[in-house]
Amino acid sequence: MASSSMHDQLSFGKHPPLPRDSWLQPRPRFPSARFPSFSVRASSALAVEPDTGTQKDQTLEVEIFSCPICYKPLVRRGPSGLNLEAVYRSGFKCRKCSKSYSSKNNFLDLTLTAGLRDYVEVKPARTELFRSPLVSFLYERGWRQNFNRSGFPGQDEEFKMAQEYLKPVEGGLLVDVSCGSGLFSRKFAKSGTYSGVIALDYSENMLRQCYDFIKQDDAVLKANLALVRADVSRLPFSSGSVDAVHAGAALHCWPSPSNAIAEITRVLRSGGVFVGTTFLRYTPSTPWILLPFRQRTAQNYSYLTAKEIEDLCTSCGLTNYTSKIQQSFIMFSAQKP
Numbered sequence: 608m609a610s611s612s613m614h615d616q617l618s619f620g621k622h623p624p625l626p627r628d629s630w631l632q633p634r635p636r637f638p639s640a641r642f643p644s645f646s647v648r649a650s651s652a653l654a655v656e657p658d659t660g661t662q663k664d665q666t667l668e669v670e671i672f673s674c675p676i677c678y679k680p681l682v683r684r685g686p687s688g689l690n691l692e693a694v695y696r697s698g699f700k701c702r703k704c705s706k707s708y709s710s711k712n713n714f715l716d717l718t719l720t721a722g723l724r725d726y727v728e729v730k731p732a733r734t735e736l737f738r739s740p741l742v743s744f745l746y747e748r749g750w751r752q753n754f755n756r757s758g759f760p761g762q763d764e765e766f767k768m769a770q771e772y773l774k775p776v777e778g779g780l781l782v783d784v785s786c787g788s789g790l791f792s793r794k795f796a797k798s799g800t801y802s803g804v805i806a807l808d809y810s811e812n813m814l815r816q817c818y819d820f821i822k823q824d825d826a827v828l829k830a831n832l833a834l835v836r837a838d839v840s841r842l843p844f845s846s847g848s849v850d851a852v853h854a855g856a857a858l859h860c861w862p863s864p865s866n867a868i869a870e871i872t873r874v875l876r877s878g879g880v881f882v883g884t885t886f887l888r889y890t891p892s893t894p895w896i897l898l899p900f901r902q903r904t905a906q907n908y909s910y911l912t913a914k915e916i917e918d919l920c921t922s923c924g925l926t927n928y929t930s931k932i933q934q935s936f937i938m939f940s941a942q943k944p
Contacts, residue, residue: 671780671803672708672835674701675719675843681708689803691821694833711811713818714834717843718809721836731862733907734809737787743812746788747820754856757886758934765884765938766794768931769853772882772940773800779850779879782807784839784871785857789817793824795853796832803831809838840866844874851880858885858916859908865919872923875943881925884938888912913937 670680671689685697694715699708708721720728729735736742742750755761760768769791773781781801783792785808792806808814814834821827837843839854839861852871861867871881888910911919916939917928925941 670699671805671844671848672699672715672717673843673845673848674704674706675717675721675837675841676704676706677701678845679703680845681843689805689831689833691818691828691833711836712815714811714814714836716836718836718838719841730809733860734862737860738810738812740812743788743810743816746813746816747790751787751790751856754936758932758936759856759884760933760936762790762794765855766791768938769855769882770798770800772929772938773851773853773880775878775942776850776880778802780848781805781851781853782842782844782849782874783853783855784842784867785809785854785860786817787813787855787857789813789820789834791853791855792817792832793820793827796830797824797827799830801831801851803833805833805835807835807837807839807842809836811836840870842870842874846873847876849874849879850876851882854881854883856884856886858883859910861909864909864911865923868919868925869923872925872943877943879943880940881920881942882938882940884936885916886910887932887935887937889935913939 670683672681672683673679674681679701681699681701683697683699686693688694691713695710695713697710699715700706701708706722708715708717710716711721716722720726730738737746751762759765777800779801780803781795782805783789783795786792786806787808787810789806792804795801796804806814806817808817814836817834821832835843839857840863852875854871858864858867868881875881886908889912913930913932916937917930920928920939920941924943926944927942928939929941930937930939
């Protein structure tokens with residue numbers, strides 16, 4: 608099946624599971640060079656708490672991160688800015704829920720289960736697959752390249768196409784949900800097109816892999832880029848506080864695409880843009896004899912049709928829907944009115 612070729616081409620069923628402890632990373636070391644100041648163009652509420660620290664950069668600002676439980680803006684204590692060092696050195700707390708959040712290794716954990724000691728949540732198989740250390744390592748080392756067999760035009764062309772859709776929100780805050788190893792997050796940050804970029808994923812190992820790639824490029828390391836662990840169905844942002852959301856090759860992996868797109872709609876400001884790519888279940892050119900084998904009930908992934916994606920976006924309140932299709936590849940865009 609063309610729409611699922613990436614999963615058929617690579618199989619890692621026989622590799623032994625790796626213990627979590629073997630992937631604990633040392634505390635990241637940042638260069639001593641001062642990071643640029645940051646100003647977010649977003650509609651976040653003001654979260655201010657007096658700070659008696661002596662460092663000049665110990666300031667509190669309009670906080671873009673919100674509590675994943677109540678969606679109230681978090682109070683930050685630590686250096687201002689949306690770069691890796693500033694976020695890593697900061698502590699965050701929700702005044703309403705009295706819950707604190709901090710960076711674990713090199714990413715800020717804003718999941719509902721952050722900090723829990725006993726409870727462990729297991730997601731569907733398609734989500735857990737990408738939490739694997741092996742899959743995270745291989746994603747940009749062969750896995751993603753196989754997408755071209757299903758019509759994906761390649762990362763450079765996909766980035767150009769996304770940038771065209773995102774022109775109305777240039778200069779704003781972009782969240783790259785289900786960012787994986789940060790393939791497009793790094794491109795968005797390095798382009799300088801946005802006031803800030805948040806690379807967001809549920810997989811701890813994907814975020815660690817993203818950080819390893821970031822360390823190899825000083826321009827990206829010093830950019831306004833933050834790594835955040837969060838659930839796409841429970842985004843840690845206030846309503847109407849984000850200018851753009853990008854989701855590359857992600858929708859088919861979400862446990863509930865409808866919940867995720869509704870949540871994306873919630874966090875977008877008026878005029879904000881959502882751009883996504885995914886694999887189609889079938890297209891008008893798919894031979895009729897293959898259609899019974901392309902039903903969602905027989906698949907592990909949520910492959911949708913072009914009509915279903917459009918229906919999903921419009922039912923969640925998005926408008927100006929448009930798309931480009933090539934074989935089983937689709938890039939779509941919609942805007943919040």
